[in-house]
Amino acid sequence: MTADAATGSTSPFEATRIVSTPTPQARDPRDWTSEMLSVARARDRECFMRIYDYFMPRLCLYLRGLGAAEMIAEELAQEALLRLWQRADMYDPSRSRLSTWLFRIARNLHIDRVRREPNWIQVLDEPERMDMDDESGVATSAESYAEHVDLKSRIDKLPAIQARLIRMSYFEAKSHQEIADELGMPLGTVKSSLRRAFLKLQGDVRGTP
Amino acid sequence: MTPCHHLDPSTVMAYAAGTLSLELGVVVATHLSVCAHCRRQVRDAERIGGLLVEQQQAATIDAPRRESLRAAMLERLDDAVPALPPVPQNDAESADPDRLPKPLHPYFGPSLSALKWRWMAPGMYCIRARRSGGGSLFMLKIAAGKSMPLHSHGRSELTQILQGAYSDALGHFAPGDVADLDSDVLHQPVTVPGVPCICVAALDAPLRFPGWLARKLQPLVGL
Ligand SMILES: [Zn+2]
Numbered sequence: 322m323t324a325d326a327a328t329g330s331t332s333p334f335e336a337t338r339i340v341s342t343p344t345p346q347a348r349d350p351r352d353w354t355s356e357m358l359s360v361a362r363a364r365d366r367e368c369f370m371r372i373y374d375y376f377m378p379r380l381c382l383y384l385r386g387l388g389a390a391e392m393i394a395e396e397l398a399q400e401a402l403l404r405l406w407q408r409a410d411m412y413d414p415s416r417s418r419l420s421t422w423l424f425r426i427a428r429n430l431h432i433d434r435v436r437r438e439p440n441w442i443q444v445l446d447e448p449e450r451m452d453m454d455d456e457s458g459v460a461t462s463a464e465s466y467a468e469h470v471d472l473k474s475r476i477d478k479l480p481a482i483q484a485r486l487i488r489m490s491y492f493e494a495k496s497h498q499e500i501a502d503e504l505g506m507p508l509g510t511v512k513s514s515l516r517r518a519f520l521k522l523q524g525d526v527r528g529t530p
Numbered sequence: 531m532t533p534c535h536h537l538d539p540s541t542v543m544a545y546a547a548g549t550l551s552l553e554l555g556v557v558v559a560t561h562l563s564v565c566a567h568c569r570r571q572v573r574d575a576e577r578i579g580g581l582l583v584e585q586q587q588a589a590t591i592d593a594p595r596r597e598s599l600r601a602a603m604l605e606r607l608d609d610a611v612p613a614l615p616p617v618p619q620n621d622a623e624s625a626d627p628d629r630l631p632k633p634l635h636p637y638f639g640p641s642l643s644a645l646k647w648r649w650m651a652p653g654m655y656c657i658r659a660r661r662s663g664g665g666s667l668f669m670l671k672i673a674a675g676k677s678m679p680l681h682s683h684g685r686s687e688l689t690q691i692l693q694g695a696y697s698d699a700l701g702h703f704a705p706g707d708v709a710d711l712d713s714d715v716l717h718q719p720v721t722v723p724g725v726p727c728i729c730v731a732a733l734d735a736p737l738r739f740p741g742w743l744a745r746k747l748q749p750l751v752g753l
């Protein structure tokens with residue numbers, strides 16, 4: 322899987338983005354903060370639909386990867402984006418990047434749905450509300466645009482097998498054992514490669530070297 | 531309760547991504563209910579997931595379908611906002627020693643003292659989850675000062691201590707601690723004297739007991 326053409330490895334906006342407060346002008350498509358703030362403050366439908374147009378097909382691909390049939394993936398992606406619209410007033414860019422929030426909502430909707438299948442009953446009301454995050458009050462500048470770009474390049478720089486395992490881990494409805502079987506690797510190796518990759522990337526998402 | 535033994539980052543990632551088996555996920559959620567450290571790890575893993583979703587290519591949805599989904603979304607923007615569930619009162623709950631962690635309620639009920647233990651072997655009791663999918667989810671009660679059979683695990687096992695404690699080659703495990711094991715580990719937990727050790731465990735695949743215990747235990751617990 323490759324990032325699409327809109328992802329540059331460098332950005333002319335990088336320097337200003339860190340210091341400026343978000344403005345409602347069109348921005349780099351990778352930074353949705355200002356659109357989301359317009360949605361939250363002014364119920365701006367156009368801004369929301371820009372977010373929708375970008376994320377809808379990407380969430381569908383993620384959900385299909387988790388094993389949802391095409392129609393179900395579309396249904397869940399629609400639902401996730403509707404929640405984003407409905408809960409927009411809870412959005413706080415200092416706490417969470419939009420994509421993190423949306424990812425979590427879509428993932429939870431998928432898990433809830435799986436759990437409602439015949440053998441399962443619902444287990445958790447996993448919080449999709451930001452006020453329940455541990456990091457409330459701690460400004461996560463770690464999710465600023467610039468650091469996100471760094472994270473992307475850091476993923477690109479991971480050893481190929483680690484990058485592959487990361488993507489398989491997030492986008493395929495497979496257990497670590499199934500990944501190990503498919504790649505002909507011992508389970509312990511799959512886990513330790515993922516562990517190393519996570520620890521490297523975590524330094525980036527937390528904004529520490 | 532500040533746990534000392536945490537989830538493996540690979541488990542955190544699978545949980546955050548939504549790809550962990552549901553049984554293992556219940557034990558993860560139980561651990562997260564008492565561990566701020568691992569909650570932060572999950573959060574970091576969700577950031578990585580968000581980034582990957584944002585950067586990936588878009589699914590191909592044919593144009594008429596895309597238009598009709600878009601129109602449906604525009605129509606729904608006026609839908610009523612569903613109410614949020616109330617914020618759970620974690621402090622009050624964790625203060626009650628008889629109350630099981632919330633993620634376990636659908637499988638074992640809310641009360642520790644109301645559990646209906648089933649004899650498994652001398653000093654060992656077990657309860658299987660009321661409902662589960664392909665793997666196993668169960669609670670174990672092991673008498674104080676007891677040595678468990680030596681075993682390894684076919685795939686992944688997660689065990690979270692709720693009460694009492696045990697030690698094995700990996701260390702000392704007390705309430706809140708989670709043991710995140712895979713097939714590389716052969717272990718023989720010994721419970722501490724004084725109180726029985728109660729834990730919740732999930733397996734991706736059958737336990738492998740060597741020797742006579744395999745014949746004795748496996749049919750009983752159906753592991
Ligand atoms: Zn932990």
